[in-house]
Amino acid sequence: xxxxxxxxxxxxxxxxxxxxxxxxxxxxxxxxxxxxxxxxxxxxxxxxxxxxxxxxxxxxxxxxxxxxxxxxxxxxxxxxxxxxxxxxxxxxxxxxxxxxxxxxxxxxxxxxxxxxxxxxxxxxxxxxxxxxxxxxxxxxxxxxxxxxxxxxxxxxxxxxxxxxxxxxxxxxxxxxxxxxxxxxxxxxxxxxxxxxxxxxxxxxxxxxxxxxxxxx
Numbered sequence: 682x683x684x685x686x687x688x689x690x691x692x693x694x695x696x697x698x699x700x701x702x703x704x705x706x707x708x709x710x711x712x713x714x715x716x717x718x719x720x721x722x723x724x725x726x727x728x729x730x731x732x733x734x735x736x737x738x739x740x741x742x743x744x745x746x747x748x749x750x751x752x753x754x755x756x757x758x759x760x761x762x763x764x765x766x767x768x769x770x771x772x773x774x775x776x777x778x779x780x781x782x783x784x785x786x787x788x789x790x791x792x793x794x795x796x797x798x799x800x801x802x803x804x805x806x807x808x809x810x811x812x813x814x815x816x817x818x819x820x821x822x823x824x825x826x827x828x829x830x831x832x833x834x835x836x837x838x839x840x841x842x843x844x845x846x847x848x849x850x851x852x853x854x855x856x857x858x859x860x861x862x863x864x865x866x867x868x869x870x871x872x873x874x875x876x877x878x879x880x881x882x883x884x885x886x887x888x889x890x891x892x893x894x895x896x897x
Contacts, residue, residue: 691717691807691810691811692716692717692718692719693717693718693719693740693741693806693807693810694718694719694720694721694737694739694740694741695712695718695719695720695721695739695740695741695742695743695806696721696722696723696724696730696733696734696737696739696741696742696743696767697709697720697722697723697724697742697743698723698724698725698726698727698729698730698733698742698743698744698745698748698753698756699723699725699743699745699748699772700725700726700745700747700748700749701725702725704745704795705723705725708723708743709723711799711802712799712802712803715799715803717803717807718803718806721733721737721739722737725748725749726748726749726750726751727748727749727750727751727752727753727755727756728750728751730742730744730748730751730756731751731756731759731760734756734760734765734767735763735765738765738766738767739767740767740768740810741767741768741769741770741806741809741810742756742760742767742768742769742770743770743772743806744756744757744769744770744771744772744789745771745772745773746771746773746775746780746784747773747775753771753773753784754783754784754787756769757769757784757787757788757789758787758788760788761787761788768790768791768809768810769788769789769790769791769809770789770790770791770792770793770805770806770809770815771784771789771791771792771793772793772794772795772802773792773793773794773795774794774795774796776794776819776820781820785880785881785883785884786880786881789883790809790813790814790815790882790883791805791808791809791814791815791816791883792815792816792817792820792883793805793815793816793817793820794817794819794820796819797817797819801817804849805817805849808849808850811851811854812851812852812853812854813849813850813851813854813886814846814849814882814883814885814886815849815886816883816886816887816890818890820887834876835873835876835877838869839869839872839873839876841859842855842859842866842869842870842873843873843885843888843889843892844889845858845859846870846873846882846885846886846889847886847889847890847892849886852866852867852870853866870882870885873885
């Protein structure tokens with residue numbers, strides 16, 4: 682997934698919530714070589730994750746779903762209820778459609794697998810931090826029944842926007858590329874989601890990644 686040069690230059694702060702200490706240590710070692718990422722803290726349970734988000738206000742929370750005590754979905758629900766601005770990137774081994782859709786429904790801005798590589802992880806964090814959405818390409822086929830499997834019915838402008846959504850761009854970035862307002866992009870995205878039977882922005886990203894729409 683392509684990440685813009687502006688996003689590349691910006692530092693982001695993160696908190697990692699993962700119940701396996703070895704995985705946390707591996708992530709920290711891997712990201713220590715990444716100058717754009719500032720590691721604020723990590724933990725192994727949901728209650729501590731919520732406490733760190735409240736006290737440290739990271740840009741992005743890397744969140745495993747299978748946390749002890751308060752699980753990942755509960756953490757996301759609490760973040761949303763408290764109106765916290767931290768965005769959530771789920772990093773999990775779960776590849777089933779139920780977990781995928783539940784995470785999106787509870788407010789995740791990104792969903793990726795622990796088998797994805799370091800470059801994909803950094804790109805996903807930057808995308809999510811900048812207001813975009815990220816879905817691991819391997820998960821882009823996890824759709825329930827009733828969703829459109831083609832792009833028939835979309836206008837050329839909607840296909841243009843959907844293709845950029847598939848790159849993880851935010852509405853503001855898409856507007857800048859196309860020379861239209863962010864508000865106009867949002868209206869197009871709403872129309873695309875309605876036509877395709879998609880329930881949220883992350884599902885639109887997954888759909889666009891799956892279909893790899895061309896851009897003008």
